[in-house]
Amino acid sequence: MDGVVICRICGQGWTGAAPGDRCPTGDGGVLIAQAVHEKFFSDSFIGRAVAGKYVIIGKLGEGGFGSVYRAIQEPVGRTVAVKVIASGEANDEELRGRFFREARVVSKLSNRATVTLHDYGEDDDGTLFMVFEFIAGxxxxxxxxxxxxxxxxxxxxxxxxxxxxxxxxxxxxxxxxxxxxxxxxxxxxxxxxxxxxxxxxxxxxxxxxxxxxxxxxxxxxxxxxxxxxxxxxxxxxxxxxxxxxxxxxxxxxxxxxxxxxxxxxxxxxxxxxx
Incomplete structure (x- = not known):
């Protein structure tokens, strides 16, 4: 079924739509490619809109401090890399303190050889996130x-x-x-x-x-x-x-x-x- 995209909430397949679109049912789910859905179905972040605007479409890897995902920033359509720390881990007060302190310092870095931090914060469910420029290389x-x-x-x-x-x-x-x-x-x-x-x-x-x-x-x-x-x-x-x-x-x-x-x-x- 080439060209099929799957809703991460209802699980229904659709044609004539693209990854990153919202489900036609109106349930708010993000559509992802069928192959991605099958590979990452167990990953609860795939298809989720972090902070309501960074739509996770795939996992890039594990960083030293959380998991890193590829995402589309709505509504501008910019590809970004999002590092997240799940809400369970984010309950650790030491970790939270370190996260915000480091994010504030990293946000000041401007050297051309340093990946740019666009945004950071805490989602409604307690997930901590950093949003970086996406580097193709x-x-x-x-x-x-x-x-x-x-x-x-x-x-x-x-x-x-x-x-x-x-x-x-x-x-x-x-x-x-x-x-x-x-x-x-x-x-x-x-x-x-x-x-x-x-x-x-x-x-x-x-x-x-x-x-x-x-x-x-x-x-x-x-x-x-x-x-x-x-x-x-x-x-x-x-x-x-x-x-x-x-x-x-x-x-x-x-x-x-x-x-x-x-x-x-x-x-x-x-x-x-x-």
């Missing part, structure tokens, strides 16, 4: 998987990431999860490669006195072992230098085609960094 991780990269290309990409980090650090924001899977590379208007740093979702905000704003439970270390600095793996105080350490690991991996420390056990990788 390839993850740096996929480019690295093709083999070592030319030094000149590496320099051009790394310079852009460092520019994004410099602005964030000036605002007291430490990314904490820089890795090839959080760096998107797309083609610019002049055919050059442009970088976007994604997922400030587990970022840490530093207070004006230089002390970390600790919003994680004791004993829980957030990040990706392959790229974590020694101080981060030991849950010690962090600043922008932890991001620079991660960039050193990424730089090595771009040039060589593999990270300096590998292993099947995350703890062993953490020890190798110390």
């Amino acid at each position: 390839r993850l740096l991780a996929d480019l690295i998987a093709e083999g070592p990269m030319a030094p000149a290309r590496v320099v051009g990409l790394v310079q852009q990431v460092l520019g994004a980090c410099a602005e964030a650090h000036e605002l007291g924001l430490v990314h904490r999860d820089l890795k090839p899977g959080n760096i998107m590379v797309s083609e610019g208007a002049l055919g050059t490669e442009e970088v976007k740093v994604l997922d400030f979702g587990i970022a840490k905000v530093q207070n004006p006195d230089g002390m970390d704003d600790v919003r994680t439970r004791e004993g829980v270390v957030l990040g990706t072992p392959r790229y974590m600095s020694p101080e981060q793996s030991q849950d010690a105080r962090l600043d922008g230098r932890s991001d620079l350490y991660a960039m050193g690991i990424i730089l090595y991996e771009m040039l060589v085609g593999r990270p300096p420390f590998e292993g099947d056990v995350p703890f062993d990788i953490l020890l190798a960094h110390i």
